Amino acid sequence: MYEGAFRILRALGDGRSLTQDQLVRAARESASVVREVIERYPKWFDKGDDGLRCSECGLAALARELVARSPIAEDEVTWRQAYESLASKRGDPKRGLDQVYVTTDTAVRRARLLVEAGDHQRGLIFLGDDDLTSAAVQLAGAARRVTAVDTDPHILKVLKDAAKEHDWELVTIPHDLCKPMPRSMRGRFGAVFTDPPYAVEGFRLFISRAVDLLKPDGRLYVCFGYSRRASERGLQKQRALSEAGFLVEAVFEGFNQYEGAEAIGSQSGLWRCRVTPETKALVTGEVEGPLYTSRSPHA
DSSP states (O other), X not given: OOHHHHHHHHHTXXXXXXXXXXXXHHHTOOXXXXXXXXXXXXXXXXXXXXXXEEOHHHHHHHHHHHHHTSOOOSOHHHHHHHHHHXXXXXOSXXXXXXXXXXXXXXXXXXXXXXXXXXXXXXXXXXXXXXXXXXXXXXHTTOOOOEEEEESOHHHHHHHHHHHHHHXXXXXXXXOOTTSOOOGGGTTOEEEEEEOOOSSHHHHHHHHHHHHHHEEEEEEEEEEEOOOGGGHHHHHHHHHHHHHTTOEEEEEEEEEEEBSSOGGGTTEEEEEEEEOOTTOOOSSOSOOOSOOSSSSOTTO
8 A cells, every 4th residue: 555545544543533634744644645645545535524534445445454564473483483494594694795694683673664664565676685584574474475686596596495385475586786677677666675785886786776676656775884983984875875866764773683794883774765756876787896895796
């Protein structure tokens, strides 16, 4: 469901009536969004002298969305154990690809955030998924189609085998992001999640490929960290997001915890950004160069 529509229904979900001005404040959406949702989904609302009320149809739509946004794994211990069993099949991280695995707590936290935000329903794709976050989303019980793109064939095999075993709607695509995304994938996804290489060149490339994939109302989830002694690296990445025309919606400091990455305190933040009319790719076409911390991907 469109995020604005969800917020408006949730604001009316307790059965109260609100004027449009009150609804703007309660839903924390602009007046134009409120008007658009009311016009687009008239069956969701009953209009009275005292304002708008959620109709039976609207309440049913809200209930379906709340269920869809709630991880339904009944036993989180089992969820965590299943993720750890799957993660153990990856082997050691490949430092040449800047692979540093997140903790199980982080993978679970990521999955819960994505599902509760409804992004698993909007067409969710992972650019690089050595952390197997796509699998964590499936283990949460989301039961929605997600896509994982990676250049590491072993990571893709782990995901593909898990999808087959559990009958998940998890599509794995081998692709080197140094090459442009296939035309058939462009503009098709509502949300992109990526934990890109530490080097700023790799960061700029990954968010540029995300731009190519996202719908006009899409979201980007991007992870990055930096040390107190190298704050300019964080500034470079903030600047890249701004240059790419992304609007930062939220910053979750220290959201990601790593089994390694000591140079950045074994943690990074998660930035949730929104596409705007000014969003554009900073990198186009095929590229070569030092995109990873230790070497060129073609070395």
